[in-house]
Amino acid sequence: MSHANEHDSSHPSPSRYVAIAGILAVITAIEVWIVYQDYLNDVMIPLLILLSIGKFALVVMYFMHLKFDSKLFSILFVGGLLLTIGVLTALFALFSRVYFA
Amino acid sequence: MEATIAPEHDEHATTTGLDHRKMLMWAFLGSDCMFFGSLIATYLIYRGQSLRGPFPYEVFDIPYTSVSAFVLLMSSLTMVLALGAIQRGDERRLRIWLIATAVLGSVFLGGQVYEFTLFVSEGVTLKTNLFGTTFFVLTGFHGAHVTVGVFMLLTLVGASYAGKVKQHQSINVELVGLYWHFVDIVWIVIFTVVYLVEAPAIEAAKAAVGH
Amino acid sequence: MATGTQSGGILARPTSIDGVWGWITTVDAKRIGMMYITTSILFFLWGGIQALIVRTQLSHPGAEFVSPDTYNSMFTMHALTMIFLAIMPMSVGFFNLVVPLQIGARDVAFPRMNALSYWVYLFGGILLSMGWLVGEAASAGWFAYAPLTESAYAANRGMDFYVLGLLVLGTSSMAGAFNFIVTIINLRAPGMSFFKLPVFVWMTFLTSILLVTAFPVITVALIELMFDRYLGANFFIASQGGDPLLWQHLFWVFGHPEVYILILPAMGIVSEVLPTFARKPLFGYSVIIFSGIVIGVMGWMVWSHHMFTVGLGTVAVGVFTVTTMLIAVPTGVKVFSWMATLWKGSIALTTANLYSIGFIALFVIGGLSGVSHAMSSSDFQQHETYYVIAHIHYVLFGGSIMALFSGLYYWYPKFTGRMMDERYGKVQFWMLFAGMNICFGPMHWVGMDGMPRRIYTYASNMGWDFWNMISTIGAFILGFSILLLLHNLVRSLKKGEIADGDPWDGRTLEWSIPSPAPHYNFARIPTVTDRDDWWARKYATGDDGITRPVPQGGAYGHGEEDVDVHSIHLPDPSYWPLVTAIGMALMGGGFAFHLAITVVGALIMTVGIYGWAFEPVNEPSDDH
Numbered sequence: 037m038s039h040a041n042e043h044d045s046s047h048p049s050p051s052r053y054v055a056i057a058g059i060l061a062v063i064t065a066i067e068v069w070i071v072y073q074d075y076l077n078d079v080m081i082p083l084l085i086l087l088s089i090g091k092f093a094l095v096v097m098y099f100m101h102l103k104f105d106s107k108l109f110s111i112l113f114v115g116g117l118l119l120t121i122g123v124l125t126a127l128f129a130l131f132s133r134v135y136f137a
Numbered sequence: 138m139e140a141t142i143a144p145e146h147d148e149h150a151t152t153t154g155l156d157h158r159k160m161l162m163w164a165f166l167g168s169d170c171m172f173f174g175s176l177i178a179t180y181l182i183y184r185g186q187s188l189r190g191p192f193p194y195e196v197f198d199i200p201y202t203s204v205s206a207f208v209l210l211m212s213s214l215t216m217v218l219a220l221g222a223i224q225r226g227d228e229r230r231l232r233i234w235l236i237a238t239a240v241l242g243s244v245f246l247g248g249q250v251y252e253f254t255l256f257v258s259e260g261v262t263l264k265t266n267l268f269g270t271t272f273f274v275l276t277g278f279h280g281a282h283v284t285v286g287v288f289m290l291l292t293l294v295g296a297s298y299a300g301k302v303k304q305h306q307s308i309n310v311e312l313v314g315l316y317w318h319f320v321d322i323v324w325i326v327i328f329t330v331v332y333l334v335e336a337p338a339i340e341a342a343k344a345a346v347g348h
Numbered sequence: 349m350a351t352g353t354q355s356g357g358i359l360a361r362p363t364s365i366d367g368v369w370g371w372i373t374t375v376d377a378k379r380i381g382m383m384y385i386t387t388s389i390l391f392f393l394w395g396g397i398q399a400l401i402v403r404t405q406l407s408h409p410g411a412e413f414v415s416p417d418t419y420n421s422m423f424t425m426h427a428l429t430m431i432f433l434a435i436m437p438m439s440v441g442f443f444n445l446v447v448p449l450q451i452g453a454r455d456v457a458f459p460r461m462n463a464l465s466y467w468v469y470l471f472g473g474i475l476l477s478m479g480w481l482v483g484e485a486a487s488a489g490w491f492a493y494a495p496l497t498e499s500a501y502a503a504n505r506g507m508d509f510y511v512l513g514l515l516v517l518g519t520s521s522m523a524g525a526f527n528f529i530v531t532i533i534n535l536r537a538p539g540m541s542f543f544k545l546p547v548f549v550w551m552t553f554l555t556s557i558l559l560v561t562a563f564p565v566i567t568v569a570l571i572e573l574m575f576d577r578y579l580g581a582n583f584f585i586a587s588q589g590g591d592p593l594l595w596q597h598l599f600w601v602f603g604h605p606e607v608y609i610l611i612l613p614a615m616g617i618v619s620e621v622l623p624t625f626a627r628k629p630l631f632g633y634s635v636i637i638f639s640g641i642v643i644g645v646m647g648w649m650v651w652s653h654h655m656f657t658v659g660l661g662t663v664a665v666g667v668f669t670v671t672t673m674l675i676a677v678p679t680g681v682k683v684f685s686w687m688a689t690l691w692k693g694s695i696a697l698t699t700a701n702l703y704s705i706g707f708i709a710l711f712v713i714g715g716l717s718g719v720s721h722a723m724s725s726s727d728f729q730q731h732e733t734y735y736v737i738a739h740i741h742y743v744l745f746g747g748s749i750m751a752l753f754s755g756l757y758y759w760y761p762k763f764t765g766r767m768m769d770e771r772y773g774k775v776q777f778w779m780l781f782a783g784m785n786i787c788f789g790p791m792h793w794v795g796m797d798g799m800p801r802r803i804y805t806y807a808s809n810m811g812w813d814f815w816n817m818i819s820t821i822g823a824f825i826l827g828f829s830i831l832l833l834l835h836n837l838v839r840s841l842k843k844g845e846i847a848d849g850d851p852w853d854g855r856t857l858e859w860s861i862p863s864p865a866p867h868y869n870f871a872r873i874p875t876v877t878d879r880d881d882w883w884a885r886k887y888a889t890g891d892d893g894i895t896r897p898v899p900q901g902g903a904y905g906h907g908e909e910d911v912d913v914h915s916i917h918l919p920d921p922s923y924w925p926l927v928t929a930i931g932m933a934l935m936g937g938g939f940a941f942h943l944a945i946t947v948v949g950a951l952i953m954t955v956g957i958y959g960w961a962f963e964p965v966n967e968p969s970d971d972h
Contacts, residue, residue, distance in 0.1 A: 050221055057214035061207060067329065068203045071336030081334065088329040091210075092322050099217045100318045106155055108533070109163040116167025119561055120174035123601060123648065130597065130652070130664055131182045151534040157457040160530045168522070168560040175568035175598060179583065188589040264580035267589045274575055274583075292958075301962075 048098055056098050063091050162312050166319045173323050176278060180271040181330060187266035193331075194338035196259050198252075205248040206328045209283075212241035213321045216314045226304040232297050235310075238317065239290040242283055249280050272331065279327060282320045289313045362921040363966050365867070373921035375459035378865055380466050381444030382763060385756075387470055388437035389837075393830070394477070395429035398422050400827055403787070407820035409808035419804035420487035421506065425477065427490035428510070431610065432517055433473045435744065438752045439613035440465070440524050443552045445763055447528060449858035450546045452537025452876060454869045457530040459919040460960060461523050467929030468520035475937050476513025479506045486510035489802060491603065491654075492573070494584035494595040499577050508940040511574050516936040518563045518570075525559035528552055537857075539876035543637070546856045546880075547630060550637050551616030554644045558605045558612075566602035569595060578939070593658060600651040608647045610744060611711075612640060614751030615682060618704045621754050622686055624852050625701035626693025629880055632685035639678035646675045656724045657731045665724045672722035676715065683712055698852070699773030703754030706781055710746025714739055717792065732802075735795030741788040753780075753833065760837075761851045765864040766844030772836050780829035786822025790815035855883040868918060871911040920966045928956030 048056075067087050070076055076083065097103035102110055151157060219234030253273070256262075261269045293313055296302050302309060362373045371379060402422050405413040414422065444462065448455055456462050479485030486506040488496045497507050532553045536545070545553075573595065575581035582588035584595050623630045630636065652660060652668040660668075686708055695701070717739035721727045730736060760768050794815045799806060806812055850859040860882045861870060878884035889895045934949025 050218055053214060053217050053221070057211060060210045060213075064203065064207060064210065067333060068199060071199070071333050072340065074337075074340070077337050080337065084329050084333055088325055091325050095213060095318050095322050095325070099213050100315055106153070108153060108155065109160070112160070112163040113167045113170075115557075116164075116170045116561060119648065120170040123171070123565075124174050124178050126649075127178050127182065127597060127601075130660065131591075131594075152536045152540075153534055155534065157530050157534055160534060161458070161526055164526055164529055164560065168526075168564055171561050172564035172568060175565045175601075179568070179572065179594065179598075182591075182594060183589070186589045263575065264582070267582055270575070270581040270583055270588075270590075274572065274581065278571075292961075296962075 047101075047104065053098070056094055060091055060094060063087050156308055158308065158312055159315075162315050166315065169319065173275075173279070173326075176271075176275045177326065177330065180275050183267040183271050187268045189266050191256075191259055191261050191265070191268070192338075193268055193272075193335045194342050196256050196261055197332055197335050197339060199332060199336050199339065201248075201252070202328065202332050205245050205252075206324060208241050208248070209245045209321050209324050212238045212245070213318050215241060216317050220307065220310050220314050223302065223304060223307045223310050228297055228302065231302065231310065232294055235290050235294050235297070239287050239294070242287045242290065242317075246280060246283055246287070249276065275331070276327065279320070279323055282323070286313070286317050286320055289316065361963055361966055362923065365921060370921065372926060373463075373923045375455070375463050375919050375921055375925070376867065377444040377448050377456050377459070377462055378763065378869075380462050381441045381446075383466050384437050384441030384444060384469070387466075387473070388434050388441060389834070391429055391433035391473060392438070393834070395426050395434055396827055396830060398426035398429065400823055402426060403820040403823040405804060406806075406816050408817060409806050409810075409813055411805055414804070416804040417487060420489075420802070421479070421485035423802060424486050424489050424510075425480070428476060428486070428513075430744070431490065431606075432476065432514070433469075435610050435748050435752070436521065437469055437473075439555070439610075439748075440469075440521075442548075442613065442617065442752070442755050442759070443524070443528055443556075445759060446858060447531065447549055447552050448535070449762075449861070449865065449869055450549050450856050451532065451535060451540055452857050452870060452874050453531065453535040454873075454916070455919055456527050457534055458527045460922050460925045462527050463922070463925035464929055465520045465524035465527065467926050468516060468523070468932055471929055471933030472513055472516035472520055472936070475516055475933060475940075476509060478513070478937070478940075479509040484509075491599055492595075493599075494573065494576075494592040495586065497573060497577075497595075498584060505940050507573075507577065511570050511577070512936040512939055515567060515570050515574075516933060518567050519932065521559050522563050525556035528556040529560070532556075537873050537876050540881075543634070544876060544879045544881070547619035547633065547636055547640075548613075548616035551612045551619070551640060554640050555609050555612045558609050558644055558647065562602045562605035562609070565598055566606075569598035569602070572598075574939075593655075596655055596658065597651070600654045601648075603654065604651040605644075605647045607743075608643055610748050612643070614707065614748040615640070617751045617755040617758070618686060618707050620856065621700050621704040621758050622689045623880075624758075624854050625696045625698055625704075626690050627696075627853070628689060628693040629855075629883075630685070631688035631691075632681075633879065636682055636685050639681045642678040643675065646671065646678070650675055653722060653724070653727070656727045669722060669724045673719065676719050676722065679715060683708060683715075698757070699768070699770055699777055700754045700757035700852075702774065702777045703750050703757065706777070707747060707750040707754065710742055710750060710784070714742030714744075714746055717742065730795065732800055733795035734791040734799045734801060737801060738788050738791035738795060741784075741791070745784055745788070756833075756837070758852070759858075760840070760844075761847030762858055762863050762865060764841055764844070765847055766840050767847050767851060768836050768840045768844060772832070776829055776832040776836060779832065780826060783822050783825030783827075783829055787819050787826055788822070790819050790822075794819075850882075853886075855880040857882055860885070866913070868913055868916040871913055871916075922960070922963060924956050924960035924963060928953055928960060931956050 067084055070083055070087075071080060096113070102113065153160075215234045215237040219231050219238060222228075222230035222234055253276075256269075256272075261272070263269055263273050290313060293302060293310060296309075362369065364370055365374065365376070371383070374380060374383075401414060402419070405411050405419055405422075444456070477485075482505060484504040484506045486492070486509060488502055488507065488510075492507070492510060496502060497510075532545075532549060542550075572581070572583040576583050576585065582590045584590045584592045586592060619630055619636060649671045650668060652664060653672045656665055656668070690705070717735065721730060721736070721739060757768055757773060760766070794812050797811060799810065799812045799816075806816075847863045849862045851863070852859070857874060857876075858865070860874065874881070886897055887895045888898050931949045931951070931953025935946050935953060936949070938944070938946030938949055
């Protein structure tokens with residue numbers, strides 16, 4: 037089986053993974069904290085989006101090992117992801133209830 | 138005529154050196170983004186459009202859901218520890234971490250089932266309004282994905298006990314792991330765009346009632 | 349994965365490829381390809397009969413050949429049959445037959461999943477068509493707009509077969525597409541870089557990417573409709589705040605990439621046939637590939653041109669008008685490249701070539717009516733008229749089908765070892781070409797004259813009578829030509845002239861092996877150095893610009909005599925794909941009949957998956 041080339045670069049150690057899991061937990065806690073702060077309501081959505089992207093990226097890059105694996109896997113996954121975001125954005129625009137003149 | 142030459146020396150070579158199955162899994166996950174994306178799009182397009190309640194802010198319990206989100210995140214940690222174990226050849230730790238992942242996943246599912254039954258008792262069903270329809274289908278399909286994942290984890294545990302998951306076969310654990318992490322990142326998105334964004338409305342409703 | 353025999357298996361894994369059981373358990377892409385093509389031709393005939401019934405009903409005003417409801421089911425099922433059960437599977441049949449050979453591989457990356465794709469297609473096709481057997485076929489059009497498809501208006505099971513059939517078929521298409529994506533990336537012969545790939549392989553690759561990204565969207569739409577119908581959900585129920593337009597958007601987000609899925613393989617076939625029969629390289633190879641990529645990407649940006657008249661608002665309509673007009677550009681680029689390929693070529697007008705040249709002519713006509721649709725203001729006139737039907741059939745029949753038939757004549761020798769009859773083929777071609785134009789040509793002006801689509805009859809004072817009769821006559825000429833094609837296909841199996849490995853003096857790797865292709869494809873996997881590598885082995889162009897055969901050319905160094913073909917290890921046959929497919933079909937079908945069937949199906953599918961996962965690999969020394 038030809039999976040030998042898949043661990044070329046550095047491979048996170050178990051303690052590294054625990055640290056990342058800790059960061060994920062902290063980010064989640066921050067997100068929950070943010071939504072209960074009235075004065076942050078106006079910036080809540082952008083903040084949540086950023087933080088969630090952060091969690092998403094950490095899991096994909098480290099737990100799913102995409103950062104260390106072949107770029108081809110990144111293309112396959114990120115391609116689907118970008119297409120999804122694009123189509124979603126277009127759909128939101130089409131269903132937007134802000135009407136133009 | 139002597140047949141002397143062998144066809145080629147490595148029948149399992151791939152053009153890129155990458156494993157077919159790993160490539161398949163990443164392509165599948167890219168495609169599954171479109172699946173969940175369409176369900177999330179439906180939920181968000183219909184957000185706020187229900188003609189009658191109950192509405193999300195009346196039934197959501199953010200602290201409760203935060204705990205289950207945390208549980209699922211930690212299950213990704215145990216999954217990656219399981220993979221690390223078998224890559225080092227430690228079959229015993231593989232099983233321990235796989236079982237831990239399956240347990241955490243099951244706790245998540247149990248939490249979902251409890252939450253769903255609670256919502257139903259509070260008057261939110263598939264039929265009630267757009268919120269009920271879109272919420273249950275989106276989170277239901279996510280839960281179905283988690284359930285399939287738990288089955289795959291338990292299958293790996295069984296296979297390991299039968300001596301079929303050796304160090305050189307760690308790819309099988311890796312593949313299940315990729316699927317499991319994906320299911321986790323979908324929940325990261327759902328937790329934010331479905332639950333967290335309702336917190337201000339929940340607080341406003343509580344204030345209105347004078348809590 | 350266990351190795352060795354029979355550990356963990358219930359029945360031993362099959363070893364033989366002989367007999368009926370050999371076909372049932374096959375994992376060989378060539379056999380699977382032939383099964384796809386044969387089945388798709390049968391469904392094509394069925395779709396054609398449905399079309400002839402439609403045309404008969406419309407042949408004169410006030411006809412009562414079929415009832416209005418039956419008529420609605422006819423045009424609905426005709427479209428579904430042709431799109432999902434004929435064109436797509438025929439294309440996939442060619443993917444299976446041709447792609448492994450063109451990339452220098454012995455099979456695809458996942459042979460058992462390949463078999464699964466075929467069986468699920470067969471069962472899914474039966475499920476989709478099952479409405480006819482119970483007297484309740486889907487009748488809301490192939491695009492099934494809500495709320496007509498909701499329980500309140502479509503109470504019978506016709507829509508259930510639609511939803512369930514397409515859900516099952518979707519899994520088949522996706523499984524096949526994933527297979528070809530991995531195969532094309534990962535099983536290319538040494539030296540076969542991406543920009544040496546034949547255009548057909550590129551088009552397969554792009555089509556497969558579209559398949560795996562577009563089908564999830566319609567899967568969600570179908571699931572939402574299913575939940576509305578079975579469980580009282582509110583996705584498209586306006587009285588609960590639901591928006592029927594959401595269905596339209598989700599459907600067409602899938603639906604537009606779907607039409608590129610229908611045409612890109614056809615463009616790939618034409619890109620193989622024309623250079624072969626012009627004895628010249630394809631003109632503008634890189635540009636054709638790049639245009640294909642642009643079409644694939646832009647195909648995601650145009651979907652609402654199917655919805656110009658629903659009230660999207662000026663901005664949205666304007667945006668989609670522009671994107672739709674832009675997408676004509678890469679298509680036009682391809683057309684010019686094909687014409688330049690023929691220009692000054694040493695052209696042989698074989699039947700295969702006639703079909704490909706016919707494709708160019710007819711697809712351009714279809715493309716022109718398409719461009720007039722892109723202009724949203726003219727589309728407001730054309731929408732829901734026969735003008736659209738003209739457009740559809742010029743691009744799908746004059747386009748996809750013509751190219752697929754070209755592929756049949758072209759690759760028939762490679763897989764059967766015999767040639768189809770050329771004289772018969774030419775008669776058949778011209779009759780088809782005539783019938784097609786007589787049938788669909790008049791629909792342009794009848795549509796502009798106001799004849800709506802999807803009506804089971806029309807009044808006699810509308811001025812449409814004459815041309816409808818002409819269309820019907822054309823349809824029957826067309827139908828007869830298909831019978832001739834069928835006869836040629838079947839008769840040539842036994843009576844066709846014996847073909848050698850390279851009957852057309854071809855350019856790509858499939859022509860470097862004997863006909864019919866051996867079980868193992870290549871005795872020795874070739875090492876590739878050029879685009880059109882086989883041609884480069886046979887011919888060299890000297891400094892004087894004259895192309896001459898290379899002495900002792902036409903071989904890759906080692907013929908079959910040197911290689912021990914019995915030691916070539918090929919994927920073993922398996923019955924688990926069939927078992928899993930049966931389970932999946934029962935799961936789907938059960939929802940239309942009785943949930944117990946679904947449960948049984950789920951169990952069978954689970955057994956199938958586990959059996960598959962833990963299936964042993966047979967010892968290499970076993971008989972192949």
